[in-house]
Amino acid sequence: MIDFHTQALDERLRLVDFDRTDASTLKALVEQDLKIADEFLDNLPSTDEPTTALDIIGRFNRLNLNLNRSFGILSHLNSVVSSQKIRTAHHDVLPALSAFSTKTGQSVGLYQLYKLVNDNLEKLEADNALTRAVELALQDFTLSGVALDDDKKARFAEISARLSVLSAKFSDNALDATQAFALPLSQAQLSGITPSGLALLKSAGDTYKAKHPNSVLATDYVATLDIPMYLAVMQYADDRTLRETLYHAYNTRASAVSSYGHTEFDNGDIMSEILALRQEKAKLLGFDDYTQVSLASKMANDKDEIETFLKTLAHHATPFAKADLADMEVLGKTLGLDKIEPWDTPYLAEKIRLEKYNLNSDEIRPYFPLPVVLSGLFDIIGKLFGVSFKERTADVPRWHTDVQFFELHDKNGLMGGLYLDLFARTGKRGGAWLSGFQEKHKDSQIEQLPVGFIVGNFSPAVGDLPSLLTFDEVTTLFHEFGHGLHHLLTKITLSDVAGISGVEWDAVELPSQFMENFAIDKDGIALISRHVETGEPLPQDKLTALLNAKNFQSGLQTLRQIEFGLFDLRIHGKGLSGYDEILAVLDGVRDEIAVIKPPASNRFANTFSHIFAGGYASGYYSYKWAELLSADAFGKFESSQNTATHGVFDPAIGNAFKSEILQMGGSRPAKDSFVAFMGRDTDMGALLRHSGFVK
Template sequence: MTNPLLEDLALPAFDRIQPDQVLPAVDTCLARYRARVEELVAAAADAPSWETLMAPLEAEEAALERAWGPVTHLHSVADSEALREVYQQALDRITDFSSELGQHRGLFEALKRLRDSAAFAALRADQKAVIEHELRDFELSGVALEEPARTRFRDISRELAQLETAFEQAVMDATDAYVRPLKEEELLGIPESERAVLAQAAKDHELEGHALTLQFPVYNAVITYAEDRNLRFEAYRAFGTRASDQGPQAGQFDNGPRIEQIMALRHEAAQLLGYDNPAMLSLATKMAPTPDRVLGFLRDIVTRARPGAERELADLADFGREHGIDELQPWDVPFLSEKLRLARYQLSDEELKPYFPLPRVLAGLFELTESLFGVRVRERAGVPVWHGDVRYYELVDADERVVAAFYLDAYARARKRGGAWMDVCRTRFRHSDGLERPVAYLTCNFAPPVGGKAALLTHDDVTTMFHEFGHGLHHMLTEVEARGVSGISGVEWDAVELPSQFMENFCWTRVGLDRITAHVDTGAQMPDDLYQRLLATRHFHAGLFLVRQLEFGLFDFRLHLEFEPSRGARVLELLEQIRAEVSVLRPPSWHRFPMSFGHVFAGGYAAGYYSYLWAEVLSADAYAAFEAAGILDADTGLRFRREVLAVGGSRPALSSFTAFRGREPEVDALLQSYGLAA
């Protein structure tokens, strides 16, 4: 065989992969997978077992990952014209295949027989979880419904997809349609780097000079820096009324009627699947058990964060009065906040960066990993990679066993997608020939080293590194043997950020920082004054940030929970109720943020926006266990490894958390980390 994507290798042969191998490899895998499914479904007519049904399916999934995983990875980090072309074609084939598989009634029935068989009870917990997740996903795709509900559900899904796309399109059109030229004197206060953004905006619209548009970086430059209060007001009004019946583009791109249609269809779809409303449906795949728990959780934080937010606002209003703004308005808040932050802390990336040379940060991160979780990280040379900067590391257990590995691709460069992420290269699972070891890709976009010195990271970069490494640990330290719930697979998505956000905490504590800082020239650790200012920026306006998140979270969740066909979505009425309860500075009545709330009406966050805070509570509360026992306490670390990292999606995240913490999550630690604890 000459196609490396089809070889059964421990690691991808990055030195031999070529674009012309992609389509043949994907076609071969899909054809074999398809034939295998038919074979297995036929054989499962009586008494299917894990070995005769689920294990062979997991093996096909792994084969597809071996062929397709390296291709998606290369598409992200080493793209080329030739690769992009075959990538898109292969992706279409894989997408078609997975929707075909997701609608396969025969496979669904076979899995049901397996779950209802006597053999099911004897399976391991992870195997049971895989089968239950599969069945749940089949049910949520509508495949289990009888006619005419099945066809109606399919029609709704199609219509919803179109409406959600139209929603997003309207926001984009409204954003693109607005442009307002700026006079020279209106630029007062806006720094040079931000003026360049405004100049580019003008150029994009074939104008001279500078312009305000509603692209976020442009809007942000004006609302944050412009001294001209009327200009800030205009920007705020245009941005806050995008795609609505208000503001300078009133009625042109109005998403209001679309929201009504989306909500009615979501409600009907949920009821077809047997749920009271779309909020209940959303929770079927999440950690939060009931709507009451979600609402109780959000309201608890409202009660406890609001006084802090009120103090911050009063403080800001005082600061505003000193600067000639007698009555604070929403369009003054980003402007005054930025001024206040600079006046108080004067913290810049340039001051921090010399303390964070990448080699030192990595060495500290690896030391922490060893003391907390009992695994050593060691580099291994000679592994095929896609670029000379890429490093390969192994995780070695106390008994010198290699348990997992990861690639680190740290620096920004051409033909590499921006941002940072953890992706799966190999998933751990037990197969007929033994055990596959987990391997991860950690990708960042740090500024590369210059002048022969080590690369220097910003504090933001450092927390990003820790965040992605946390996802990596979740993937790599899994001990699960059933593929579908191994590592991060099958973990509820309001809990999947627990290990990643947990790791970030070490970048904010003295003990953690002492391990990862050494001045690039002197080797000195971060002075205390600098550390205190860094910490203060974490807490700065945390209350105002939280009440905003709470307003979004409550609005999204109650909208989906309380929808009734007879009275419609009541978007504005509901928003007013929530603002009365949550907001410390009420936006004007003409403000229309829901009409551009793409997360919820066009993205995957319907009745799920609360997840951001939910996951943060889990990570803060888990970290508090370390603070109580000693940040580097090995017993607590090993318990975290065993109860959270090792178990993946093999049991509910709430059970894992409770097993680690000895109780259910509490919000105190979150408020503490924001500096808002009473």
């Protein structure tokens, strides 16, 4: 039997020996685990005894845990250290995995076992976790086509397999298109770029020169489309032509109109096929469109409810967005700009932030070195939830030297483990995310603690200094740790509904959005900021400026998220026949929502991985939906400041949030968990207040 288990630390962590995870052996391990699980499904025992049925389900689930683990390693490495060998191995196993997943969801024998358990929950003395897991499993069977005839089941399986391949190809193209661009810079083009930005561009230049050893460059600096390097130019470069060049390069990636010529990564046809197949899948299941399929397992009732929510929020945000734009237009005229273009807005925003709040985003970066931010974040989590992190990086194998590993403990002992891989680099997918690699689970045969991977694309360390985070990166780190806490703090020991598993997709972002609030609170900032060289705290004037600027351009940012959410909802609610129609829907949403219109060449949708390669199809609205929940929940902590000495770090309220939301995982509907914590349903007033839309 092939395995990559390492016994470096507590056996229950089941940590991976990443020193031995080569692509071919990983592929063989996935195929081995898949074969064992598939054979079990083919020879599934039948029974009329509910206790036996539950035992059979448990045996099959353990085989799936093994399969999820082996593929999880391969999938993770394909995201963070992608190479041709890893990519090929990953893509080679996708069709068989998709076929097995569909076969599982359409297994009448397995479905009947779950039905037998469901009909005898009282006899089995089932707890809430098992009851909820069975309920969700039966829903999954329905959405997987268990009731279809054989011909439709076969077509459903073909669609699922094809979608898995298309999504992987979409991600490949987005990554390859991003990495295909590099622009050596002249001395004149460096004007306005900050010292930390120059350091990032120099690191990109070093990488470029290593790949092109015979090249002769005008300077040591190279612009790329990796987010830290891209923003270093877009926010600060005085050269408007340079900003325009990078804007078009970034926003035409993976399209047929790529401004830098790499049309081989065009995702247009892939997007069209993905939407057509999702629509066909919905029709097979008896739904009108894919949005109905998506919402069947979410908090929101239907797309009308979501549209009303998003449009109401847009109504409140639009006056503030127009005021944001007016500020930029005034400044633009003083700089000789007759018309504000999208490549001007990040640059003007930074100048207005400095003028209005005396806040220079780059000047505060030295006060947020990553080690200090992490230490403060751990302190905040400890105050709120009574847990502590212990670094064990030196004790575990890792997939890259940048990676750190931490154990999480409470007063009763070890709770789980968390890897951090935070810096942008070649071969790494863009964005930031938590991979809930290993869920908490305990039964008569196995006990495993939760382990997760938090991945980011933050500014890397330069020279002798540690990584100096932008405040946006600080907020992103808090966001991903919210997901991490949801994964790690669960008390549920049934993997199907432990941690994030089984939580409705539009509630998954509640803990992550919630944790962001502590990064922009004055007490939180005091814990996470200290000058990298002097150790001095963030000066009072900069702290005041940062707090005052909390909702800077919140109107524009909110409309942008609403634009994405409505676009996602509408392309999945229509029977679109081609790529041009996808663009037409996006243009229509922009006409309705946006106050800054991008140029016709903009192809943002071609790298919208959340919906074309991730889990957010017909669900991108979840970010704003969950922000409503999180703002409301955080309001409970804010109100405690008037009556307690703990400020927003009230341990009693923190413990209630932990016990009613974080620890419950998916063992009950998310709405029930929210109401259990708040004592009532949601109130949009908190979101409007937190967004700065209440004068």
